[in-house]
Amino acid sequence: MKREKIYPDSGVELSPFVLKNYDKVINTASFGLYKGFIHKAIRHMEIRPDDDILDLGCGTGRNAELMLAYLNEKGSVTGMDLSEIMGDQFNERFKDDKRATFIQSRIDEEFDLNKKFDKVFISFVIHGFPHEVRKTVIENARNHLKPGGAFIILDFGEFKLNEIPAFHRFVFKTIECKYAFDYVERDWKEILKTFGFDDFNEDFYFKKYVRLLKANIPGPKKPGN
Numbered sequence: 555m556k557r558e559k560i561y562p563d564s565g566v567e568l569s570p571f572v573l574k575n576y577d578k579v580i581n582t583a584s585f586g587l588y589k590g591f592i593h594k595a596i597r598h599m600e601i602r603p604d605d606d607i608l609d610l611g612c613g614t615g616r617n618a619e620l621m622l623a624y625l626n627e628k629g630s631v632t633g634m635d636l637s638e639i640m641g642d643q644f645n646e647r648f649k650d651d652k653r654a655t656f657i658q659s660r661i662d663e664e665f666d667l668n669k670k671f672d673k674v675f676i677s678f679v680i681h682g683f684p685h686e687v688r689k690t691v692i693e694n695a696r697n698h699l700k701p702g703g704a705f706i707i708l709d710f711g712e713f714k715l716n717e718i719p720a721f722h723r724f725v726f727k728t729i730e731c732k733y734a735f736d737y738v739e740r741d742w743k744e745i746l747k748t749f750g751f752d753d754f755n756e757d758f759y760f761k762k763y764v765r766l767l768k769a770n771i772p773g774p775k776k777p778g779n
């Protein structure tokens with residue numbers, strides 16, 4: 555039976571096989587480079603020990619586990635994902651850690667968790683939506699941040715597809731979904747400014763093809779941030 559997708563061209567709505575084996579698939583597809591990269595990126599989030607973090611499209615909880623290593627008993631990670639298969643892996647991973655919570659939900663529709671977070675994180679999800687839908691995701695993130703909080707996007711960087719080396723373009727266009735093609739060509743700081751984010755920090759990986767973009771909202775920063 556053909557799997558129904560919410561967005562037909564999305565590459566982040568994964569098949570049951572990939573959902574069940576996601577971490578292994580990523581390790582293999584990245585030739586083992588993913589582990590070192592994701593440790594570095596999570597370190598660059600500058601997590602404070604008592605942060606409350608919302609992870610949109612959290613997957614198996616692999617990123618959440620790295621974040622929890624920076625948190626004390628007051629900190630928390632709430633993962634949201636539409637996939638029950640991801641939820642099962644997340645809940646199994648954190649069955650003995652009360653600081654982690656999974657919520658099975660779409661992130662591309664308006665939601666209200668009745669809680670504000672220090673950081674809202676989204677890793678390799680937002681590029682996979684049509685642009686109008688990305689705006690709802692940003693709105694959801696913005697509405698769930700405490701004053702002084704940060705929306706942190708780990709995803710592709712910004713580049714013009716016709717300006718990168720032909721082989722890189724070929725690989726990108728072969729493995730990535732159509733929505734990613736316009737994602738990389740947009741000015742994300744300008745877009746995020748229209749949602750009230752006023753200050754940005756960036757870290758780059760893999761020759762700037764991947765970026766951790768921290769978009770901050772006005773308000774008192776926690777000590778050390």
Ligand SMILES: C[S@@+](CC[C@H](N)C(=O)[O-])C[C@H]1O[C@@H](n2cnc3c(N)ncnc32)[C@H](O)[C@@H]1O
Pocket residue numbers: 560566567568610611612613614616617634635636637640659660661662676677678679
């Ligand atoms: C490419 S994976 C990234 C997983 C995780 N963020 C990571 O970096 O390991 C994309 C994730 O987004 C989830 N996803 C896709 N569309 C979604 C939606 N509309 N609402 C919530 N989660 C969604 C998928 O189930 C999957 O877990």
